[in-house]
Amino acid sequence: MYVFITGATGWVGSTVVQELRDAGHYVTGLVRSEDRAAALASTGVRLVRGSLDDLSLLTETAARSDAVIHTAFNHDFSRFAENAEQDRKAIRALATGLQGGGRRLIVTSGVTLVSPGQLATEDMPQGDLLHPRRSEIEARAVEELGVRVSVVRLAPSVHGVGDHGFISTLIELARRTGVSAYMGEGRNRWPAVHRLDAGRMYRQILEVAEPRFAYHAVADEGIEFRAIAQVIGRQLGLPVQARSAEHFGWFASFAGGDFPASSGRTRIELKWMPTQPGLLEDLTSPEYY
Template identity: 40%
Template sequence: MHVFVTGGSGFIGTHTIKELIDHGHQVTAIARSDASAKTLEELGAKVVRATLEDTDVLFEHAKASDAVIHLAYIHDFADYSGRPARVDENAVTTFGRALQGTNKPLVTTTGVLTYTIDGDEDTAKTSGHRGRAEAIAFSFADKGVRPISIRLGASVHGAGDHGFVPVLIQKAKEAGYVGYPGDGSTRWPPIHVDDAATLYRLAIEKDIPGATALHAIAEPAVSQKALAEVIGKKLGLPLKSLNANETKAYYGWLEFFVTLDGELKSQKTRDITGWQPRGKTLLEDLESGTYFD
């Protein structure tokens, strides 16, 4: 298949493109910068210089593809529900229009932390801008498109991770102790980046009906206390339970995410795709030294 990819030079994107090419697919991906273009070229992808706001370019290349995988998002936490959301929603709309009447897969991306606790792929509900983008994609299901939403685990981990876990480690180094919110019971459902890449590939290869959500969750959710214990052991730092004010001061922008609790299921995802996660667990990754070398 010829696959059009956004966000291909990022942590998840590079693994996904490698997975696609290793399995015989051709990839065209957008790049904003020379560095991103170089990364994509080295992976074997054809590069198109564009941003998510170049909707004419997105439309052209989506229309010429056999599938679209949309990974890119403007991660501006100061304006998360403003311009980044509008750009994302416009991009998803553009992809849907480009693929109308083709029955081709449009794979979009969101995260599980904004979804209701203890839900599965059918019952979990969300709101806000990421939920709107998913709803926009799903609205094209009755217009000859097969929209599939991959809801990523809160921690997509592995070598090269620049998501939440490295921030937790840096916060601990700066503070001289490893903090965790309250009793540390809030949980993140994790997934190894290689397993996430495999699921993106399966999402376009399998004949999955439109308006299907897939949960990229590889293991039971891991508590903030469990994460803090391993980080403390690896750094040789003490642990500290934080009250609400201390949590805000310690985490900054990350406070919102560490105080969310999520335990979503992924059995339906495994059943309809044949996906079997094989990567290390999050705690195994931390114990192995991946994040501390």
Template identity: 45%
Template sequence: MRIFVTGASGWIGTDTVKELLRGGHSVLGLARSDASAERITALGADVHRGGLDDLDSLRTGTESADGVVHLGYNHDFTQMEAAVALDRAAIETMGAAVKPGGPFVIASGVAGLVPGRPAVETDMGDPAGYSRAANATIALGLADRGVRSAAVRFAPTVHGRGDHGFVAELVRIARATGVSGYVGDGAGRWAAVHRDDAAVLVRLAVEQAEPGSILHAVAEPGVPTRDMAAAIGRGLGVPVESRPAEHFGWLGRFFGADLAASSEITRKRYDWTPAQAGLIADLDEGHYFTNR
């Protein structure tokens, strides 16, 4: 199949493009800038110029492909409402243009779905709200016209060499403050997945997901934040201590939360077996602490 991929030059997107190509598919990657276009070309994919705010470009890209993988998202946490609105418009535009029977796979998250227990694939969050979970509900609704719509809900940390997300930010904070912190007693848990394993699951969703499917890209259901802090402390050679949420700036609201999730249903349904290093082992490899 020919797959139109938004976020094709991004952290998860680059691995997903490579995985789709290895699977025998062709890829048309959305690129806003020349630098993004060069990265996509270097991967062996074709380039479609435009951005998430260019709805005409999203429409024509979708129409020229057999299906869509929507990984692009504005991760500016100071403008969360604007990011959700941009994502919703993109989903609605591409959803209206995708071919019946074709895959329409979007990225979402497991964080905040349910309080007090690990999130599972049957949890829906608040479909009436104005959030990324609500946007996923819109995408899944495309099943009503025969689109093989699927939401791949990613763990809060998608880790690996070159990561510039939450874990890299925790490393930056620890380096800047001289202490690797955790919130409270550090018993809060974060689900985790290596980006290589996540990319494999996206490909499986493209190839196998039935209309209206939810998949969890979760390799580890819950890594205690205290263990994450300890690994960062080892890597930087700094003390490991409890710190108030404010110590972590904008990240504090997330790092102090319990964000555990299960992928049992996904593993059984898609025969998906994560094979890469877990989060603590990945941190202990040392690459998070060099060239930063």
């Protein structure tokens, strides 16, 4: 298949590119950085230079593709609402290029948006309609264009050596404040998945004959936040203590959030089975620090 992927040099997108190339698919990647573009081109990927704001480019490139995998998202939380709207428009532009003929669009979302406080399953719709990120809602809306849409709901921690997401935020906060912290009793749960297992899932969705709408990229269904803080504290030689929301700043809603999620249907229907280390094991690696 000819597959167009946004975020082709990103944390998750780069693993998806490798999966697709290894499986014999032809890949076109959307890239912004010249440095990263050179490395990607050396792997045989066709490059399209641009950003998610180049809506005409997204539509035109999608129109020349059999499928699109959308992994790009700007995670600058200082302008999150604007980035969420950029993402929504990009999904619409990509679907417009794919419309008709039942071609595939795979969109990235997150399990934290489904049903905080209870075990989220693949059959549950996104729960918080007031949340600025509308990836999944827009994905449902563009089905009217005759596109076969699936959503990968990523765990809040997509981990692995080189992680620059939520776990690296916790590590840097611990270093800066001298304490590896949790909120309350630290019993709130975080699901997690290794980036290589997540990348493989996108490829498997692309190749399945009758894809469902939502899949959960979740290996660990719900690790208590306190357990994460304990491993980080042990690795850094720091005390592990409860702290108020103020300690975490902008990150407090994530640090105190309870987001358990199942991947039961995903595992059965895709025959997807995580093979990489779990989060707590991964966090014992010195390379993480």
